[in-house]
Amino acid sequence: MSPPSGPEKRYFDALAAGRFEIQKCNACAQHVFYPRVVCPHCGAGDLGWVAASGRGTVYSSTVVRRKPADGGDYNVCLVDLAEGVRMMSRVVGVPPECVTIGMSVKARLAEGLVEFTRA
Amino acid sequence: MRGSVAIAGVGLAGCGEAPGWTEMEIAAAAAKNALDDAGLTARDVDGIVIASTNIFMSGLALAEHLGVRPKFTESSMVGGSSFVGHLIPAMLALNAGLCDTILVAYGSNQRTGTGRAEAGRHKMALDPQVFEHPYKPFNPPTSYALAAARHMHQYGTTRAQLAEIAVAARQWAQLNPEAFARDPLTLEDVLDSRMISDPLTVRDCCLVTDGGGAYVLTRAGRGKALKKAPAYLLGVGAAHWHRQISSMPDLTVTAATESGQRAFGMAGLGPRDIDVVELYDAFTINTLLFLEDLGFCKKGEGGAFVSGGRIAPGGELPVNTNGGGLSCVHPGMYGIFLLIEAVRQLRREAGDRQVRDAAVALAHGNGGVLSSQITAILGTQDTL
Numbered sequence: 001m002s003p004p005s006g007p008e009k010r011y012f013d014a015l016a017a018g019r020f021e022i023q024k025c026n027a028c029a030q031h032v033f034y035p036r037v038v039c040p041h042c043g044a045g046d047l048g049w050v051a052a053s054g055r056g057t058v059y060s061s062t063v064v065r066r067k068p069a070d071g072g073d074y075n076v077c078l079v080d081l082a083e084g085v086r087m088m089s090r091v092v093g094v095p096p097e098c099v100t101i102g103m104s105v106k107a108r109l110a111e112g113l114v115e116f117t118r119a
Numbered sequence: 120m121r122g123s124v125a126i127a128g129v130g131l132a133g134c135g136e137a138p139g140w141t142e143m144e145i146a147a148a149a150a151k152n153a154l155d156d157a158g159l160t161a162r163d164v165d166g167i168v169i170a171s172t173n174i175f176m177s178g179l180a181l182a183e184h185l186g187v188r189p190k191f192t193e194s195s196m197v198g199g200s201s202f203v204g205h206l207i208p209a210m211l212a213l214n215a216g217l218c219d220t221i222l223v224a225y226g227s228n229q230r231t232g233t234g235r236a237e238a239g240r241h242k243m244a245l246d247p248q249v250f251e252h253p254y255k256p257f258n259p260p261t262s263y264a265l266a267a268a269r270h271m272h273q274y275g276t277t278r279a280q281l282a283e284i285a286v287a288a289r290q291w292a293q294l295n296p297e298a299f300a301r302d303p304l305t306l307e308d309v310l311d312s313r314m315i316s317d318p319l320t321v322r323d324c325c326l327v328t329d330g331g332g333a334y335v336l337t338r339a340g341r342g343k344a345l346k347k348a349p350a351y352l353l354g355v356g357a358a359h360w361h362r363q364i365s366s367m368p369d370l371t372v373t374a375a376t377e378s379g380q381r382a383f384g385m386a387g388l389g390p391r392d393i394d395v396v397e398l399y400d401a402f403t404i405n406t407l408l409f410l411e412d413l414g415f416c417k418k419g420e421g422g423a424f425v426s427g428g429r430i431a432p433g434g435e436l437p438v439n440t441n442g443g444g445l446s447c448v449h450p451g452m453y454g455i456f457l458l459i460e461a462v463r464q465l466r467r468e469a470g471d472r473q474v475r476d477a478a479v480a481l482a483h484g485n486g487g488v489l490s491s492q493i494t495a496i497l498g499t500q501d502t503l
């Protein structure tokens with residue numbers, strides 16, 4: 001099959017190389033996340049890759065409660081990227097309960113994952 | 120299809136704690152109770168339906184256990200909504216004449232069974248969900264918490280309004296001798312309880328119990344030969360728009376908007392015709408979202424709607440009359456218990472919690488993380 005890997009591996013390989021890239025449909029021009037084989041908007045099979053702007057807004061947020069001995073509480077949120085796609089992630093650099101809906105955030109890479117800080 | 124098939128018998132087994140029992144044994148015990156209730160035996164069964172989170176080829180396993188050689192087998196797995204969803208292929212199979220008597224069964228020992236943590240790790244390895252799991256959502260609560268937080272942000276819904284739902288469920292459970300959690304529960308108790316994933320506390324989350332349930336589905340014409348009055352399937356509809364919470368288009372609107380319309384359309388009924396409502400309350404936010412999405416109140420008004428005991432015993436709309444997943448039973452997949460309680464209400468078998476003159480009941484199943492939505496409407500013979 002070509003290309004040499006599926007879109008999931010392609011995405012994580014790019015992250016590992018320090019690039020946050022997402023798909024954009026060459027047929028309907030809409031962005032797509034998570035990476036797929038077929039465009040979920042229009043059904044076309046021609047998805048290209050573009051650099052993500054990294055700009056986003058918190059759509060919803062929660063604090064997962066965890067015992068201090070196990071590492072303490074942490075944030076899990078959904079971020080809407082400027083490109084119009086949503087992803088699960090976390091906002092770091094502020095206490096987890098201070099991550100609020102509507103907060104502007106910017107992406108950074110940490111150990112092969114996308115996480116966000118306050119913009 | 121309206122009224123073409125009917126639930127002829129229902130049964131429970133092992134609800135609460137069933138130490139020393141396997142999943143399949145609990146499912147088989149529930150099946151026996153449902154068949155007894157219908158005045159039938161396993162010899163009469165020629166259709167087998169089950170869903171399991173653990174048992175591979177569960178339809179084969181249940182048939183083998185019961186000694187049934189089925190003409191029809193179905194084991195679709197759409198999470199907790201599965202057993203409501205099974206009504207659709209089962210109805211089609213009966214109407215097509217593929218078989219005559221379908222047994223739908225479920226069993227789980229998730230509370231007392233051993234090896235849960237290990238099984239969880241194996242499942243995670245088989246199905247890694249790489250766009251969510253690395254952020255360590257404590258699922259399912261975290262996904263539902265994200266929906267609750269968004270609803271609160273968008274519509275001003277409060278934690279106290281969510282707590283009303285937990286308290287109403289507990290008050291119904293106190294009228295149900297078979298319910299697992301029957302201690303008094305106040306709004307303050309819910310608000311002060313341990314936070315799991317904000318804004319949901321442990322009392323906003325369902326129980327973790329063992330338990331099984333089963334029902335027997337036949338063509339409607341057979342009703343006269345049965346032991347008890349059956350509950351007729353007036354309408355059913357299913358919809359799903361996502362699997363993972365990060366792919367849900369709007370966290371305040373579920374696919375119940377679509378499944379409900381389909382079920383109401385088949386039944387020729389609307390929300391005002393429903394006498395008793397059974398909603399899949401894995402979390403308090405579920406009840407609120409489904410009341411809105413099924414049309415019992417407008418979008419965004421669920422918080423006000425559930426306030427002041429409106430869905431509690433004595434309120435305007437009886438919701439989750441067995442105590443629900445929050446206070447009666449929740450062995451991991453709650454769907455079958457919605458139908459069992461609806462049938463009991465329509466048969467006037469619900470004791471102290473009986474809703475007077477209940478003729479039409481709605482059972483709404485949910486699976487995944489607000490993902491699979493399946494609505495069924497059942498009625499007495501008078502509603503045909």
